[in-house]
Amino acid sequence: MAPRTATAALVTCAALLAATGCSSSFGGDKETQQDTGAKQHLKVLIATSGDAETKAVKEAAAAYEKRSGNKVTVEAAKDMNQQLAQSFAGHRPPDVFYVNSDQFANYAKGGSLYPYGDKIEDADDFAEPLRTSFTYDGKLVCLPKDTSTLALAINTDLWKKAGLTEKDYPTSWDGLRKVAAKLTGDGVTGLVTSDEYQRLGVFMKQAGGWITDPKQTKMTADSAKNAEGLGFVRSLLRSGSMKYAKQVDTSWGGEALGKGKAAMTIEGNWLTGGMKLDYPKVKYKVVPLPAGPAGKATLAFSNCWGVAAESSHRSAAVDLVKYLSSGERQLKFADGFGVMPSRTSALADYAKQAPDAKAWVDANSYAQGPVTVAGFDKVLSQFNTQLQSLRTTDPKKILADLQRNGEQTLAKGD
16 A cells, blocks of 8 residues: 555455455465575565655665576556455465555465564564564564654745744644644645544544554544544634645645645655655655644554465565665665665664654654554444544544444454
8 A cells, every 4th residue: 555645445355355255364274385496586566655666676676686696576566455365365476565554464364474574583673563563473474664654744835924933833732723723725724634544543642542452452442532632633624724635636645735735734754755756846844743632642654575475485585575674775765765764773874864854753752553453454444434524523423433343343353
């Protein structure tokens, strides 16, 4: 899934399995014969955020080919979840592929992923919250390829035009409300972001709530704190100082910021690549998200480098992942398309080479990771659908539905 906007309705393994009529184990207990040849052909499938990311991964693959003698073919998926599920069902998966945290547990439970974490000697160099997102049944299944957090991006020309200075950067909800109102007018909306929990969830967390408990075994959605967070968003939407990206005829916050339709947006560090490519002349500043009643909070996102359990090149595939996950290569990816390294050591180097990304880098220390429970993507998809009507719907009703749907999924162990 491209990081700049989450898919509103995720295609799940279960749905495609039902359509194709194959088993969830994608091949049962049959062991795939392994290729032991000196030169092997590895196929890699990625969900790219754009040309910059595709180019960077292909360059890395070419460098690995020279180093290893293996051949690597990189394909950019048109619909990652659908293509992966179909390839698993047909027993012809790519050897290496992106796995989004939303879908990870589905694939891990289905037996589609080869757990190679115990073969990574320096796995501890990857941030603990990221490792947790890609751990299943107590095993680190795949390495997080990068990390992204959310911050507040400000169009500095519109900011100055409204008579605001650096001292006015909002550090609280009240501050955000005031500047959003002041920035709204003449075709500009103070704050524009996506209509999904992957953005609006920051306000739930800033109010002291979240969707589940830390162990992801109990639903905590229908709390007063979560209602307070979504209630604040609703008040901004009703005032007109906040709008969803589609309400200003844009597809995501970065486009709204770049086109001057938004003075502020809530986006991740992938914004850097998007603005550089599409709106190179637009000046903007990235600052930490304002703190809520419970303090500072943001959300974290990642993909991992999955290796197919049915791959006949598992050893070579893991070797490729080690190369792609090296600190040097992660820093090149960061420079190429804006993601932050998932290695703690590389993240420290990245902070030095990208001072403008300080708000995103610092946010890693207090970021909330996604819910990674098998089958939960369907629950979150429904949650996103309801958030689209938050302006006219009681947050408590939306959260009650989320609570009920989530409890049903947790009870089934789906």
